[in-house]
Amino acid sequence: MQHERHTSLDPIRWRTIRLHVLCWAIYVAYEMYMLVLMKVDLEPAYIYILFYSLNISYFYLLSAALTFAFDKGRNQRAKGVLMAAGLILAYILVKFIMNYFVDAPAVAFNVYARGFRKNMPLIFFRAFHFTMLAIFVWASGHIARYRRMADQAEQQRLQLRADKAEVENALMAVQNAYLRQQINPHLLFNALNFTYSRVVDTSPEAARCLILLTGLLRFSLDSTGEDGLVNINDELKEISHLLEINRFRFGDNMHLEMETEGDFENYRIIPLILLTLTENVFKHGNLTNSSSPALIRISITREGELNFFSSNAIKSIPTGRLSKSTGLRNARIRLENTYSAAGFNLCTQTDQDIFTVRLSIRLSGSLVRH
Structure with a gap:
């Protein structure tokens, strides 16, 4: 059974992966196209692969931190927020170090660090950009999930209402059947008494059978005591x-x-x-x-x-x-x-x-x- 459940989820998982790959491909292609339009000298391909790997990894790690902060209960919220803040600081630091090795590997690091102000705006902008992108995608997914949960809750409420109506109808049917069972023996006893009065003078044996039959019916209907037993x-x-x-x-x-x-x-x-x-x-x-x-x-x-x-x-x-x-x-x-x-x-x-x-x-x- 576990194997069947796993294979049934594979198409959904692969569909999600393909969708993410396609979205990132479109995103990277869009930014590269904008660089070409602005006539910016392009770096070697491995530079873009390295930095986009960092950006995309930061995007998913921050999404995971947000999920940990808001989906694991209030006790974990503070840990999740601290985790997200640490990821932001780590992203800025790693981005600065990577820029150093790409832009000025021959320059002493302390000399490059003194020019940190020149690199800060772009680094903070990319950090803010991918942070907001991660928050937006994470929030969109959760809004959609909460909407699905609300729809499911509404369906369950409607189903419970339908079940309640069905139970009420069944109870009404039982009550009606109970009332009929109260009425039917009454009509039957009346009919037996009427038949007895008609045959008692002409057929004493038939009249005796009717008396005995009436006694059997009464015994079967109301012979039990409060304990449900009879002597x-x-x-x-x-x-x-x-x-x-x-x-x-x-x-x-x-x-x-x-x-x-x-x-x-x-x-x-x-x-x-x-x-x-x-x-x-x-x-x-x-x-x-x-x-x-x-x-x-x-x-x-x-x-x-x-x-x-x-x-x-x-x-x-x-x-x-x-x-x-x-x-x-x-x-x-x-x-x-x-x-x-x-x-x-x-x-x-x-x-x-x-x-x-x-x-x-x-x-x-x-x-x-x-």
Whole structure:
């Protein structure tokens, strides 16, 4: 990944280098052209190469000092300013020494130094010229960078505003869905009550099924306490109602045995787990086979370990659909979210045409005394 990032920056780096080289070439060509127009006797080429190398190096060093002074925080600003001042003085000194070796190498240095006033105006002018050029280019680059940063900040602000609007719309949709969930059960219960009043005199069995179904719906909607749990006995009661509804459905052709063992009164559990596993038997099991009746066994030990076991013949559907049942998958997710620390085990098994479900949960931490 680092190699890819490096190669992706190379074109930008080389483009910048080529741009700087081109700008300096135009600048040097312009000054040489002005010397020709003023009919000034030109020096040998190496003289211009030497002095322009000094000027260009001073330009980039001063730019680096300015960057150090103003981009590294206030603690480094004084150091950066002193660095820039030192570079200016060093540039003037080196320029003076180079002029000496170019203009009068045969003259004693102290004699040349006494004529320093003659060289000072030009030296200070070039120092001021390249100092202002470095400051101008550095400031222009930083203004452009700050403008890009401002544009990016504005884009981020607009994106945050769009994200906020999207979140608000999502929250509104959730609120509307919540309100619909409050309204829909109310309408459903009204419809069930109306249907019950219509059939209670003509079909007591259908009326009884409606009562049981209404109880199951109310249990699924508002059975939990403040801790999000229900008493196991309450869930067992709704399981018995589910069995009663299906007895009306199958009549004498339903072959299912249910066994309970232990004292469930003092224990609580997340709702609908046992009910979901029981409903899975009716959904996928063949309950009309008298030679292989379904079995549901629910027990709890004195140590607070809840055990659920179900066994049923399989309907003529692909066995893979049993292990991928939505009810079983959702039950496993809810168990993992609640009992992963306390410990639970949910496993399914298919043996020829028999499908079994085993669940064990340690409820000792969920013991509630009434």
